[in-house]
Amino acid sequence: MRCDGHMKLTREAIRRVQRDCPYVRELCEAPMFRQEIEGWTNARQSNSSDHYSAVARYFLPPDDTGNLPFEVMAVDISHAWTHNASSGQRYHFMRAGNESPLGAYRNACDFILGQMNRWLTLFGQTYRWPEILSRGLRTTGFLGCAIHSLQDSFSPGHTTRGFHTTPTFVWNPNLPQPIREIHIYSQQDHDHHAHDDYQSGSLDTYEGQMAILATTELITLGLKNVSEKSASLKGWDLFQNKWLAQVGLSAAP
Secondary structure (H helix, E strand, O other): OOHHHHHHHHHHHHHHHHHOOOOOHHHHOOHHHOOOOOOOOOOOOOOHHHHHHHHHHHHOOOOOOOOHHHHHHHHHHHOHHHHOOHHHHHHHOOOOOOOOHHHHHHHHHHHHHHHHHHHHHHHHOOOOHHHHHHHHHHHHHHHHHHHHHHHHOOOOOOEEEOOOOOOOOOOOOOOOOOEEEEOOHHHOOHHHHHHHHHHHOOOOOHHHHHHHHHHHHHHHHHHHHHHOOOOOOOOHHHHHHHHOOEOOOOOOO
């Protein structure tokens, strides 16, 4: 997704988490989830104007560090080295030139789980309610990295999903399409990649809707583990098998 798409998708996921909050209300309304009014040109469609507005926001005051939508977006800027580095492709659920599709898939999934566990360790394991503000603001970047990679996995510029060799688009939130290929950024037409990212970062597209549902479920899973003071993320295997399932990825580069 583009920068504004990451923010728009994450804001909608947070709205749904807070609407249906199954835990202590203070947890669902932690400062990292604050919803600020955005001056988008189109609140539901990712576009170049809003993308550059989001980029500018990273460099201009006020400092939004610790705000989850900002942290998800900021991965593209604060970790800019990842776009071309082989070891950085997992930040965006993509594949390095020397990786096999299956290896890239495993690295990306392990990355998301690792970032969630780091967030849990620092924020959730020993928290007390008065500490939600300070601890949340210090650790939201880990959660942001996990969500960023998860959302990117739904962009056709990053992966090919489908139930058959040719992707079949089925609007069924209970049956996400499995990943059939993971793309290599350096071998792509970058204008076409950007077009795919704008599409998938828009709220009313299939890819955008699935990314919102997956993000909502990952945040909810994280909060469940926080509420239970889990030392590591319980329920990850079920989440991965639903939202990040893979079919036929090759173990050969």
